[in-house]
Amino acid sequence: MPELPEVESARRLAERHLLEKTIEKVHTVPDAIVYQDVTPARFARALTGRKVQALCRKGKQLWMELDRPPSPGFHFGMTGSFHVYTSPSDRPRFWKVELLMDDGTRLCFRNVRRLGRLRLLHDPTAEPPVSRLGFDPLYEMPSVAAFSKAVRRRATPIKALLLNQSFAAGVGNWIADEVLYQARIDPRRSCTTLDSAELRRLHSALGRVIHTAVKADADKDRFPKTWLFHARWGKSATHTVRGEPIQFDTVAGRTTAWVPTRQT
């Protein structure tokens, strides 16, 4: 699930249900992979009795500001999600931590494939992983001029740059493909070869795709019908878009869906 729009949707879910409430109890399961540099017991101890003051996100990183540091940090990996419920019997499989709030609300972090991470952060924005991120395309979109300058100085395929979190934080595989499709740029193109018209289209497509997906609350059914997204996966996937065939190649180590007749 989790690229920037999905993580933003999870942030808003947690904000709606946890803000200004006190964490009464924390339940954990042992998991030496998902708990990063912290034991479940220490994670639980840091959160218990604390009041939730803010829910923050940069790129795909999410953290909570409490009334006393440290902050719990959440990274969803490929399969992470937040779930909110009130009865413990609604706790989903593969949950890693559950917060019980003082009004009976429960929120858990679920992580099926264990590529997600739970951490304690003492100064969230100043330390890794957040400190290593580039601009967040929802909150911090640079001007066309600054964006173009930053892109042109890199020597890598444009798709690899879009996936690089130290460049644009929060862009993942399908968003990179969607942005390149809408900007009509071949994903294999080297950054150094993009002209100013292409950079303008790329800048605009990045801002538009992120903004539109966030506005739809990351709900796929509410994404515009014209998006490549719908044609590439699932039972409705046609593998053509506007009558033009979608080609699948590996670019930057990832499966890449693109339309050669449109992206040059």
Next chain:
DNA sequence: CTCAGTGTTCAGTG
């Protein structure tokens, strides 16, 4: 049974 996959990290290379 095999393998791809909405992500990140780290060792190796130039």
Next chain:
DNA sequence: TCACTGAACACTGA
């Protein structure tokens, strides 16, 4: 040191 590449990680479901 820096930028970049590709394998490794973990596990489910097609």
